[in-house]
Amino acid sequence: MRALVVDDSRAMRKIIAGALRKLGYETVEAADGAEALKVLESGPLPDLATVDWNMPVMDGLTFVTQVRANRDYRALTLMMVTTEAEHGQIVRALAAGAHEYLIKPFTVESLEEKLSLLGLLPEGAQA
Amino acid sequence: MTELVEEFYDEPTDYVEDEALGQIVEAMWASYFAHTEFLLPAFDPHDIEGDILCASVTISGARPGIVTVSVERDLASPLAAALLQEDGELEDEDIYDSLGEVANIVGGNIKALVPDAGPLGLPVVATAKPLHGASDRLAARMDANWQGRWLTFEVWLAGGSENSEG
Amino acid sequence: MALTTTAFDWVCTLVRKESAIVLEAGKEYLVESRLVPLARAAGASDVSAYVDGIRLRPDRRAQTAIVEALTTNETSWFRDGAPFTAFSTSVIPALKQARATTRSLRIWSAASSTGQEPYSLAISLQDSLIAEGWRAEIIGTDLSNEVLEKAKAGRYSQLEMNRGLPAPLLVRHFTRVGTQWQVNDDIKKMVRFQQLNLTNSYAALGQFDVVFLRNVLIYFDLETKRDILSRVRKVLKPGGYMFLGGAETTLGVDENWDRELIGRVSVHRPKNGGQA
Numbered sequence: 001m002r003a004l005v006v007d008d009s010r011a012m013r014k015i016i017a018g019a020l021r022k023l024g025y026e027t028v029e030a031a032d033g034a035e036a037l038k039v040l041e042s043g044p045l046p047d048l049a050t051v052d053w054n055m056p057v058m059d060g061l062t063f064v065t066q067v068r069a070n071r072d073y074r075a076l077t078l079m080m081v082t083t084e085a086e087h088g089q090i091v092r093a094l095a096a097g098a099h100e101y102l103i104k105p106f107t108v109e110s111l112e113e114k115l116s117l118l119g120l121l122p123e124g125a126q127a
Numbered sequence: 128m129t130e131l132v133e134e135f136y137d138e139p140t141d142y143v144e145d146e147a148l149g150q151i152v153e154a155m156w157a158s159y160f161a162h163t164e165f166l167l168p169a170f171d172p173h174d175i176e177g178d179i180l181c182a183s184v185t186i187s188g189a190r191p192g193i194v195t196v197s198v199e200r201d202l203a204s205p206l207a208a209a210l211l212q213e214d215g216e217l218e219d220e221d222i223y224d225s226l227g228e229v230a231n232i233v234g235g236n237i238k239a240l241v242p243d244a245g246p247l248g249l250p251v252v253a254t255a256k257p258l259h260g261a262s263d264r265l266a267a268r269m270d271a272n273w274q275g276r277w278l279t280f281e282v283w284l285a286g287g288s289e290n291s292e293g
Numbered sequence: 294m295a296l297t298t299t300a301f302d303w304v305c306t307l308v309r310k311e312s313a314i315v316l317e318a319g320k321e322y323l324v325e326s327r328l329v330p331l332a333r334a335a336g337a338s339d340v341s342a343y344v345d346g347i348r349l350r351p352d353r354r355a356q357t358a359i360v361e362a363l364t365t366n367e368t369s370w371f372r373d374g375a376p377f378t379a380f381s382t383s384v385i386p387a388l389k390q391a392r393a394t395t396r397s398l399r400i401w402s403a404a405s406s407t408g409q410e411p412y413s414l415a416i417s418l419q420d421s422l423i424a425e426g427w428r429a430e431i432i433g434t435d436l437s438n439e440v441l442e443k444a445k446a447g448r449y450s451q452l453e454m455n456r457g458l459p460a461p462l463l464v465r466h467f468t469r470v471g472t473q474w475q476v477n478d479d480i481k482k483m484v485r486f487q488q489l490n491l492t493n494s495y496a497a498l499g500q501f502d503v504v505f506l507r508n509v510l511i512y513f514d515l516e517t518k519r520d521i522l523s524r525v526r527k528v529l530k531p532g533g534y535m536f537l538g539g540a541e542t543t544l545g546v547d548e549n550w551d552r553e554l555i556g557r558v559s560v561h562r563p564k565n566g567g568q569a
Contacts, residue, residue: 008249009224009225009227009228009231009250010211010220010221011207011210011211011221011224011225011228012228014211015159015210015211015212054231054235054247054248054249055249056249059246082235083231083232083234083235083247084235084238084239084247085235085238085239086238086239086244104155104231104232104235104236105154105155105157105159106158107157107158
């Protein structure tokens with residue numbers, strides 16, 4: 001399974017991608033929404049994208065909106081992973097089409113559990 | 128115009144307190160730094176002497192403010208190494224990025240306590256703390272020790288009477 | 294410093310010996326984060342130092358505390374997922390038919406801990422039965438008053454909210470209060486909490502349509518397990534359901550249950566309609 005990790009922080013990309021790889025994912029990274037769209041355009045569609053909210057160039061909410069407007073990307077599951085923690089922000093993200101939402105700081109355990117909820121835990125991975 | 132003035136009768140410390148800041152920082156430590164030494168909160172404020180690195184994020188909206196994390200210069204690299212789980216010398220870029228992400232995480236959770244907040248700004252890393260407007264209040268502060276060196280988290284919010292348009 | 298291999302291996306061996314639970318390589322982060330509170334309380338400088346201290350100077354109580362810290366995963370919502378899916382997609386519809394005249398259900402969460410299990414059940418019911426005018430009562434019991442107090446408050450930290458709770462359910466059923474999240478009143482009032490030692494009488498609890506008895510029997514010896522299961526059977530209404538934890542079974546313990554499979558989830562029904 002493939003995952004696209006979108007976050008402007010290299011540290012956070014490393015944490016998330018590292019956790020996903022331990023679970024059996026192949027990972028690819030992007031530092032903002034625009035870069036992430038380019039990744040989607042140029043390669044096979046990932047199964048999962050983790051998306052930060054506040055990023056330069058194109059933020060996560062805009063990226064989610066654009067992805068969900070494109071029928072070619074219908075099979076891509078979008079999970080926001082962000083420090084935006086207000087009730088209203090979560091509602092906005094879900095309304096824009098995000099499938100799940102993980103608030104930073106998060107433990108690797110909780111990331112696994114969210115993936116399990118989405119049915120996106122690769123076979124043999126420990127939940 | 129009158130409505131704006133009415134909104135500022137409350138004080139920043141009405142919604143952001145030291146305890147909340149402490150909980151947020153502890154949660155972050157438990158999530159990303161559990162494999163390292165503990166973060167030891169100090170009872171009294173401890174102003175860091177010497178060179179520091181400071182990462183800050185701005186809160187916009189009805190009650191604008193700024194959340195900062197300042198560390199002793201020598202602490203920045205080990206802190207980043209711990210977050211990245213990497214050994215050895217780190218590039219400056221990674222050090223600033225890691226500290227910026229710490230500010231991002233704390234700032235976002237602080238922002239959620241402030242009514243009618245707008246988007247969180249992107250982290251800015253500098254060698255000094257940011258300057259504050261005359262109307263800014265220190266709503267919360269946490270000083271802590273990690274590996275024998277000091278960190279300070281601060282939350283400043285606009286408070287009191289009128290505010291310039293934001 | 295990060296957990297040493299020696300320390301991690303020792304912890305894994307201890308946990309496997311005491312609880313039959315296997316912690317595999319890659320779970321170092323779990324061991325570290327779960328043992329932080331214990332290590333701090335003991336005055337150790339970090340988790341590795343704490344573990345090494347106990348490894349080199351055996352301390353029965355400390356060992357038990359370590360095992361408990363690593364084997365209790367009750368802080369998750371909809372723990373293990375599948376049982377709650379089975380509950381919502383199969384058990385509730387079946388009970389809707391069976392209880393069509395009374396239009397009410399009673400559920401017992403028999404190791405309710407800090408409340409995630411009963412509130413998860415309440416959320417499942419709210420979005421289905423309650424919306425259709427049914428009544429439901431959920432009783433949550435636990436041995437510890439401390440966790441019951443927390444469960445009654447229904448207030449959870451953000452880290453706790455990240456654990457297994459689907460985001461759409463979070464926004465629908467919880468409200469932020471400071472740094473924490475509070476379960477909404479309509480969910481909260483479906484659940485009543487009380488203290489109960491499972492080895493004591495259940496007479497005051499009444500009868501139930503469903504009992505969740507998950508991951509608590511492991512703490513008891515065979516005779517006590519047998520006793521608990523037979524008394525649970527007596528508080529289950531005819532046609533009722535019991536859910537055990539993932540690795541748990543009534544086989545070899547109490548033969549008066551029929552096991553049904555809902556997908557990959559086992560549910561236990563009292564034999565012969567129950568209430569023997």
